[in-house]
Amino acid sequence: MQSLGIDVLFKGTNMLRLLKGLWVSVEISLIAVFISILLGLIAGILMTSRNIVVKVFFRGYLEIVRIMPQMVLLFIVYFGTTRVLGINIEAKLAAIIVFVFWGTAEMGDLVRGSIKSIPKIQYESAYSLGMNKFQVYFYIILPQTFRRLTPLSINLVTRMIKTTSLVMMIGIVEVLKVSQQIIEANRRSSPNAAFGIFGVVFLLYFMVCFPISRISAILEKRWT
């Protein structure tokens, strides 16, 4: 049987380099996810507004994010700003900006949908018990919103983690870039390394995303 190219992994510090690359991906996504969730909550509450200007603004924002490939956004922010605005932002920062821009829109839309999906009767029966607006939102509406939101937002988080593989296009050395480097470097001695190394990358992504989606499944089961 041909070698699977796993041996390359144990040459030098290759495994450590891969893990460091993974950390770069995870770090970018964690920061972006954290900011996106905070901003997304605010955006989502604003999206339920009846004000036409606010509505049109967020509609436009959401459409732009949905229509434009994330890679294009990355290029615009990283390469575009350098030329046009004359500012030089670090690749990692550019990546975080793009992911927050994307995550806030998607998260906002999820929040909006979750709030809207709470039936009117829930507000009315809470008001009928003499609760004030704050109590109605705090005890009745928001807890139900969060429950609906959790599986949806975890889905978004795993999507964001997977999409960080794009950041190597603006020169960030994350897990996928590291694996390419390793494969290139061992092209002669271990021509099958592509299979082994990318297989390991697959496992690494799996190790990060699987527990997250399991948590979502458990929460969903407990709450419905």
Place this chain on the structure above:
Amino acid sequence: MNELIKVDHLHKSYDQNTVLRDINLTINKGEVVVIIGPSGCGKSTFLRCLNGLETIDSGHIEVCGHEVNTTSKEIYKIRQKVGMVFQSYDLFPHKTVIENIILAPLKVQKRNRADAEKEAIELLAKVGLSDKKDYYPRQLSGGQKQRVAIVRALIMHPDVLLFDEVTAALDPEMVHEVLQTMLELAKNGSTMLIVTHEMAFARAVADRIVFFDKGDIVEETGDVKAFFDAPKTERAKNFLKTFTYD
């Protein structure tokens, strides 16, 4: 003071559509008033005006001596005096039966937990649901949910209870258990305002019948038996006919 609810020249419309036209009605302490009428005649809207869930265009509503005004802070106090049970099961799905019941006593009336829980359990026993206190609403039948909703309203010690077609969404075999609960309340002297399509129940429970049609009170009488046997107005006659088959 004997008058708990006083409605004076109440008028309400949605756009061009008049839903309530010059309504005058007084409800006295201990009275059970049943509102009947065809769908869309304004009975539910009328009930919702009484605790400020709907705004009114003109006229006055007084509950326990307080003017109902949706823009004033007073409305929160009035709503505590007016218990309301709705047609659709409106329990809070993320809370257990007992949490549903004690939420408002704890947060709105600031009662202590032990006291509220004790009363909740007593009330649940009265409606035959003591074994369900830690269940979630989704684990209950429609009839059980409605009885919990009634308990949730009762624990606030309201001066008057409003029932908005509470059996309309229930399976026939569950209607009875809910109406039985309401009948018990009526016997114990609760003041109740009931919108219903259950004519036999209306006949049994009512001290007074109010017949609504197209936003008007068409007929109002304390002689419940006479109303059902021989209504005075043609509109009431036609409406009651729709419940008999021959």
